[in-house]
Amino acid sequence: MSDLRVAVLGVGIMGADHVARLTSKISGAQVTVVNDYLAEKAERIAAGIPGCRVIADPLDAIADAGVDAVVLATPGPTHEKQLLACLEHSKPVLCEKPLTTDMETSLEVVKREAELGKRLIQVGFMRRFDREYAALKAMLDSGQLGRPLVLHCAHRNPAVPPSFDSAMIVRDSLVHEVDVTRFLFDEEIVSIQIITPSANPAAPEGLADPQIAIMRTASGKHVDVELFVTTGVAYEVRAEVVAEKGSAIIGLDVGLVRKTAPGNWGGQITPGFRERFGAAYDTEFQRWVDAVRKGSSTGNYTDGPSAWDGYAAAAVCEAGVQSLNNGRPVDVTMVSRDSIKGA
Incomplete structure (x- = not known):
């Protein structure tokens, strides 16, 4: 089977990481087109990849005959138009969160994909591919x-x-715990409250930081999330499930624990998201590439988080x-998934 020819739209921090990942770590794929609103950045990245071209217009990049599939790492406000273009050209797409920046346009994307009768969109909720969450x-x-x-979660x-x-603490940070909750419990979230304690002086x-999110699921499960994005310390993501027969916790960073004189005890805290979730991104992309390459025969181009999840x-x-x-607590307003055939 020939390699999947991928266009990466947006080559900032995340997009550049994905280009490097597809080029050096993922089998069965090659980056053939890159696009970014900063043309010099796109040219610099393309120059390091044999056979890679820069296409200035993202919609032209999606439509290009030399592109089989698309990775969207562009700003959220551009996603709706770019996703609809991918659907129009039947191009499988891995879209970094958010799907779109509001629920109305996200719902429109869900409906348009459902009309095609095949899943082409995967949303980049990479924690589902992390070994601890799995x-x-x-x-x-x-x-x-x-x-x-x-x-209980901490982010x-x-x-x-x-x-x-x-x-953005809600839309860009909490969004991961939102998806984690739905992934772990297989049910929707029906209400949410954001509490703002005294702000971090630093x-x-x-910026209202930290924030505390309290969510309730359809069956009444309680979820609380501490969001603190200016700790000045390191990158920490934890989750603990308390259940009727016990509990389980992940994200403790308990690798090497050392004890040294005079009475010091401890280890290392993950410095950033790449170190914590790099392997999850690799798994996410390899599974996406494999699914897309098989999709022409199965009609299902992704087995990851769907447009509905977005x-x-x-x-x-x-x-x-x-x-x-x-x-105050706010009820979550959503249409029923059953109301959209094929969603």
């Missing part, structure tokens, strides 16, 4: 812990860009931003 999911599905009741970053605002002025996350985050603004 092990936790398998344990819950086995019934070994009985009925899960509570999920901490050492720093964020100056442009990061309070709503945070940029006006829509559900957008709906929860939209309610979360409302709660951030008014301080």
Whole structure:
């Protein structure tokens, strides 16, 4: 089977990582086209890849006959038009979160894909491919812990860009815990409240950090998330499920633990997202490439998070931003999945 010819749209920090990943770590794929609104950046990256071209217009890149599939690492506001173009040209696409920046346009994308009768869109919720999250999911599905009741999460970053605002803590950080909750429990989130404790004095002025998210699932499970994106320390992501027959926790960074004089005890904290989830990204991309290459015969071009998952996350985050603004619990408003045939 010939290699999958991939166009990567957006070659900033994440997109450049994906280009390097597809070029050096993933089998069965080659990057043939790159695109970025900063033409010099795209030219520089393309120059290091044999046979790779720069196409200035992202829609032209999607339509190009030398492109079999697309990776979207472009800014969220551009996703709707680019995703609809991928669907129009029947090009499988791995779209970094968010699917789109609001639930209405996300729902439109879900409906348009469903009309085609085949799954072409995968959303980049890479934690589903992380070995620790996969092990936790398998344990819950086995019934070994009985009925899960509570999920405690922590999501901490050492720093964020100056442009990061309070709503982005919900839309760009909490969105991962939203998807993790749906992945682990196989049910939708029906309400959310964002609480803002005293702000970190080291945070940029006006940034409400940390935040506490409290969510409730359709069956009544409780989920709480500590979001703290200006810790100045390291990158920490943890999740603990408390169930009727026990509990399980991941993300403790318990690799090497050392004890040294005079009375020091400890180890290393993951410095950034690449170190924590690099292997998960590799697994995500390899499985996506494999699924797309088989898709012409199976009609299913992805086995990862779907457009519906992207829509559900957008709906929860939209309610979360409302709660951030008014301080009260907000019900999540979504259409029923059953109302969209093929979603």
